[in-house]
Amino acid sequence: MNLVDYISAAPEMTLLGLICVVLVADLFVEDEKRVITFWLTMISLAITLWVLLTTAPSGSIVLFHGAYISDPLSQAMKIAVVGFVAVAFLYARDYLRANDLHKGEYYVLGMFGLLGMMIMISAHNMLSMYLGLETLALSQYALVAFDRNNSNSAEAAMKYFVLGAIASGALLYGISWVYGVTGTLDFAVMAANLAADPDMNSLPLWFGIAFMIVGIAFKFGAVPFHMWLPDVYEGARSPVTLYIASAPKIAALALTLRILVDGLGGVHAVWADMIMVLAVLSLLVGNVIAIAQTNIKRMLGYSTIAHVGFILLAVFCGTGKGNAAALFYTLTYVVATVGAFGIIILLSRRGHEAENLSDFKGLNQRSPWTAVMMMFIMLSLAGIPPLVGFFGKLNVIDAVLSSGYTGLAIVMVLASVVGAYYYLRVIWYMYFEEAEDQALLQASTDTRVVLGLNAVAVLALGIVPGWLWALCVTILG
Amino acid sequence: MNLLAQHLLSVLIWLPILGGLLLLVIGDDDDSRSAKAGMMRSSALLVTVLTFVLSTALYIGFDNAALAMQFVERLAWIDAINAFYYLGVDGISAPLILLTTFITPLVIISSWDVIKSRPAQYFAAFLILEGLMIGVFSALDGLLFYVFWEAMLVPMFLIIGVWGGERRVYATIKFFLYTFLGSVLMLVAFIYLYGKTGGFDLFGFMNVSLSLTAQKMIFLAFLAAFAVKVPMWPVHTWLPDAHVEAPTGGSVILAAIMLKMGGYGFIRLSLPIVPDGSAYFANFVIALSLIAVVYIGFVALMQKDMKKLIAYSSIAHMGFVTLGFFLIWSISSETGAGLGLTGGMVQMISHGLISGAMFLCVGVLYDRVHSRQIGDYGGVANTMPTFAAFMVLFSMANAGLPGTSGFVGEFMVIVASFKANFWYAFLAATTLILGAAYTLWMVKRVLYGEVTNNNVAELQDLNSREFFVLAVLAVSVLVLGLWPAPLVDMMNTSIEQLLAQIAHSKL
Numbered sequence: 001m002n003l004v005d006y007i008s009a010a011p012e013m014t015l016l017g018l019i020c021v022v023l024v025a026d027l028f029v030e031d032e033k034r035v036i037t038f039w040l041t042m043i044s045l046a047i048t049l050w051v052l053l054t055t056a057p058s059g060s061i062v063l064f065h066g067a068y069i070s071d072p073l074s075q076a077m078k079i080a081v082v083g084f085v086a087v088a089f090l091y092a093r094d095y096l097r098a099n100d101l102h103k104g105e106y107y108v109l110g111m112f113g114l115l116g117m118m119i120m121i122s123a124h125n126m127l128s129m130y131l132g133l134e135t136l137a138l139s140q141y142a143l144v145a146f147d148r149n150n151s152n153s154a155e156a157a158m159k160y161f162v163l164g165a166i167a168s169g170a171l172l173y174g175i176s177w178v179y180g181v182t183g184t185l186d187f188a189v190m191a192a193n194l195a196a197d198p199d200m201n202s203l204p205l206w207f208g209i210a211f212m213i214v215g216i217a218f219k220f221g222a223v224p225f226h227m228w229l230p231d232v233y234e235g236a237r238s239p240v241t242l243y244i245a246s247a248p249k250i251a252a253l254a255l256t257l258r259i260l261v262d263g264l265g266g267v268h269a270v271w272a273d274m275i276m277v278l279a280v281l282s283l284l285v286g287n288v289i290a291i292a293q294t295n296i297k298r299m300l301g302y303s304t305i306a307h308v309g310f311i312l313l314a315v316f317c318g319t320g321k322g323n324a325a326a327l328f329y330t331l332t333y334v335v336a337t338v339g340a341f342g343i344i345i346l347l348s349r350r351g352h353e354a355e356n357l358s359d360f361k362g363l364n365q366r367s368p369w370t371a372v373m374m375m376f377i378m379l380s381l382a383g384i385p386p387l388v389g390f391f392g393k394l395n396v397i398d399a400v401l402s403s404g405y406t407g408l409a410i411v412m413v414l415a416s417v418v419g420a421y422y423y424l425r426v427i428w429y430m431y432f433e434e435a436e437d438q439a440l441l442q443a444s445t446d447t448r449v450v451l452g453l454n455a456v457a458v459l460a461l462g463i464v465p466g467w468l469w470a471l472c473v474t475i476l477g
Numbered sequence: 478m479n480l481l482a483q484h485l486l487s488v489l490i491w492l493p494i495l496g497g498l499l500l501l502v503i504g505d506d507d508d509s510r511s512a513k514a515g516m517m518r519s520s521a522l523l524v525t526v527l528t529f530v531l532s533t534a535l536y537i538g539f540d541n542a543a544l545a546m547q548f549v550e551r552l553a554w555i556d557a558i559n560a561f562y563y564l565g566v567d568g569i570s571a572p573l574i575l576l577t578t579f580i581t582p583l584v585i586i587s588s589w590d591v592i593k594s595r596p597a598q599y600f601a602a603f604l605i606l607e608g609l610m611i612g613v614f615s616a617l618d619g620l621l622f623y624v625f626w627e628a629m630l631v632p633m634f635l636i637i638g639v640w641g642g643e644r645r646v647y648a649t650i651k652f653f654l655y656t657f658l659g660s661v662l663m664l665v666a667f668i669y670l671y672g673k674t675g676g677f678d679l680f681g682f683m684n685v686s687l688s689l690t691a692q693k694m695i696f697l698a699f700l701a702a703f704a705v706k707v708p709m710w711p712v713h714t715w716l717p718d719a720h721v722e723a724p725t726g727g728s729v730i731l732a733a734i735m736l737k738m739g740g741y742g743f744i745r746l747s748l749p750i751v752p753d754g755s756a757y758f759a760n761f762v763i764a765l766s767l768i769a770v771v772y773i774g775f776v777a778l779m780q781k782d783m784k785k786l787i788a789y790s791s792i793a794h795m796g797f798v799t800l801g802f803f804l805i806w807s808i809s810s811e812t813g814a815g816l817g818l819t820g821g822m823v824q825m826i827s828h829g830l831i832s833g834a835m836f837l838c839v840g841v842l843y844d845r846v847h848s849r850q851i852g853d854y855g856g857v858a859n860t861m862p863t864f865a866a867f868m869v870l871f872s873m874a875n876a877g878l879p880g881t882s883g884f885v886g887e888f889m890v891i892v893a894s895f896k897a898n899f900w901y902a903f904l905a906a907t908t909l910i911l912g913a914a915y916t917l918w919m920v921k922r923v924l925y926g927e928v929t930n931n932n933v934a935e936l937q938d939l940n941s942r943e944f945f946v947l948a949v950l951a952v953s954v955l956v957l958g959l960w961p962a963p964l965v966d967m968m969n970t971s972i973e974q975l976l977a978q979i980a981h982s983k984l
Binding site for chain 2: 394464
């Protein structure tokens with residue numbers, strides 16, 4: 001193999017190099033000029049994106065003795081995660097500055113997390129998957145504890161770290177069993193071995209898969225491994241929640257697709273039922289408990305759990321259509337979530353975290369545009385057409401129905417009616433109630449523009465969803 | 478002009494929506510009497526009147542004899558799932574579109590200076606709603622239909638929630654969740670049919686053969702969506718709440734047009750797509766319709782709130798629509814079956830006009846006295862003679878007096894039910910007594926007798942704006958009552974074709 005072949009792994013290498021540059025450069029930046037770090041970060045992300053676009057292989061290439069793969073799926077997911085991380089950083093900047101939290105660590109840790117996500121997305125081997133996962137997880141633990149004087153953040157970080165470590169342990173334990181049965185860590189070889197020798201489909205394999213699914217469910221936040229998620233969403237400062245709620249969901253989908261589809265696709269029957277139970281529980285528990293929340297970050301946490309149910313049900317189908325629907329759903333879900341947390345951050349100001357539903361009261365009087373954007377995002381999450389969330393649900397339901405599970409499809413739509421209530425409640429507070437807080441919303445022009453584009457994207461992707469769906473189908477269908 | 482004719486339906490849909498968005502962009506200022514607010518009202522009116530004028534081209538250019546859909550537009554929308562931007566009208570949907578474009582400007586005029594807070598958003602919501610409703614009536618692609626159908630809920634949700642009465646939040650959330658619950662089951666049915674046909678084309682749905690079990694399931698899914706919308710007993714409870722809390726304009730649109738979506742859904746989707754399923758459940762639907770006619774009629778009799786009374790009367794009248802539609806299988810002769818369908822359709826149009834007018838009448842009183850309770854009025858005819866004349870006319874129409882449009886549809890349906898079964902007709906005909914009882918009793922208590930209190934004594938009669946709106950409606954109620962032929966002729970071919978389709982089993 002020539003050196004030039006390694007160019008497919010150039011995005012990760014570039015990003016790693018640039019992180020080091022930003023890390024060192026940040027040492028020499030004074031506190032009041034911290035915005036320099038922000039722009040250096042943005043430039044780094046732009047360069048990474050450029051490298052991603054220019055080094056894209058046609059078809060798929062496996063590198064480093066089967067540890068790394070570059071294929072259309074990894075390409076699309078990486079572009080998405082780089083983009084979402086950049087948007088998250090932009091939304092976070094003004095908040096961090098206003099709350100005396102504008103430190104280089106936020107960006108550096110965020111970029112390390114991004115590196116972890118990219119490694120997960122390109123993993124072609126259990127160990128490189130684990131490596132990426134831990135890189136991401138460690139960055140997230142540190143990010144949650146980022147505001148070290150805040151006891152809520154510290155508590156959330158501790159909870160996240162302990163539970164996350166247990167889940168990583170479970171995943172690793174499962175990997176070791178599956179390795180013991182199949183004799184390989186490489187996903188392609190694993191699939192080939194499983195196909196060649198039906199005897200491998202035995203109790204030890206099931207045991208290993210069960211543990212791996214515990215790990216996956218934890219990282220995604222599926223019931224009953226969801227306990228950390230609302231606490232972390234609530235405890236972390238809003239920009240950190242924004243980060244955790246967005247791009248890592250795409251990485252979690254990569255984790256699921258790479259392991260369950262690429263590696264264990266041949267034994268679909270073994271893991272499908274487990275995934276289905278987790279998914280249905282997530283749908284029901286997430287939607288019902290979200291109704292009782294008064295803290296909007298916590299509410300969106302439970303709403304995430306419900307959406308994870310949808311994503312997992314798409315994966316459960318085990319068909320190309322299902323996998324494509326999972327990808328479409330995840331991408332569009334993240335577009336809406338980034339916008340929702342962007343608006344939560346916009347409503348916050350120095351010393352006032354806008355995290356209660358009541359902070360949204362009368363938003364229509366204070367700023368009609370922000371209210372309209374939030375309404376679009378909430379309706380999209382609720383799955384009301386013509387917003388993009390509807391088409392995500394449509395595709396998943398279509399995949400489930402065409403696999404012959406009519407009952408599941410009905411459970412899904414009924415759960416989304418339950419879910420509609422708490423999204424409508426946000427609209428109700430914004431439009432039907434009088435404002436308690438008359439403070440003007442302040443945001444810099446670039447944030448306003450991107451937030452506006454974000455809301456427009458939620459609508460525009462709903463009116464013309466065809467190209468994105470076609471793309472997902474080409475990648476996975 | 479040719480370009481306009483080819484894209485007439487798109488223009489009718491998007492002109493109000495874009496107009497509404499424009500109003501939102503310009504936005505409100507704090508003073509509802511300002512020149513800007515006045516400009517908002519005028520431009521909203523201009524857009525709706527223009528839409529109405531354009532929609533007359535739909536009537537003029539409509540070919541009563543054509544079997545195929547007319548004014549068809551078909552563009553690729555989502556290639557990957559074979560969904561099209563596919564519009565067209567026939568004799569069933571065209572009258573409903575005309576009803577929509579006719580009622581909306583009247584609603585805009587009637588809310589002219591009544592709406593004090595955020596008029597731009599209010600009028601924008603109505604404009605967007607109008608476009609979406611026309612979209613529902615003209616969509617020939619299942620997915621497009623569903624998109625318009627659901628999207629329509631959002632402006633109505635806001636209209637009730639922002640400009641409604643005291644318990645508006647409860648009412649509007651109930652309205653949204655009830656209708657949403659019904660609709661999602663319809664979505665599952667659509668996706669199932671998509672799986673069978675490989676596309677969302679409604680004609681594809683109509684032509685595919687389906688087993689009886691599948692047809693039953695699909696029928697029930699459709700029933701969930703449409704029964705809530707009509708609304709049929711026992712899923713009607715959202716309607717009185719929504720009507721009572723909605724602002725007058727919202728009530729008018731809700732009663733005049735949104736309820737018709739349910740009836741339209743039955744006739745456009747349930748009957749032709751699952752004829753055998755519909756036949757299987759026909760008696761069930763007839764039973765529910767008769768319960769609505771009789772039982773809800775009694776419920777209406779007991780109401781103390783005028784808006785609630787009219788809301789219940791709407792449910793009873795819509796019972797006639799579903800009764801007419803599902804009589805087909807109980808009638809042997811083909812003319813009788815056609816009569817039921819035609820009667821149901823005429824009843825929908827006529828009820829749109831009459832219930833809209835009734836809600837406007839209540840609105841006129843409410844704007845002056847700020848009460849909807851029958852007990853707060855009495856002797857209104859003494860201080861508001863012109864208004865009283867209009868209200869009596871609309872009440873007579875509501876009770877089904879010959880010569881008004883209310884008579885035509887009800888009469889057709891009763892005749893059709895006589896051909897089906899004496900007892901159907903017997904129960905249905907009770908509405909002539911009950912309808913007269915609850916409407917006229919209300920009229921007596923509100924309009925006649927001595928002036929009961931100072932509020933009534935100080936009432937001013939109709940201003941020119943209110944007079945205009947009620948006069949236009951009064952004329953149309955009478956014209957349609959005396960000479961329904963143009964409407965019936967418009968529907969005839971489509972209804973015959975529908976009957977042929979239903980007769981053809983899909984098993």
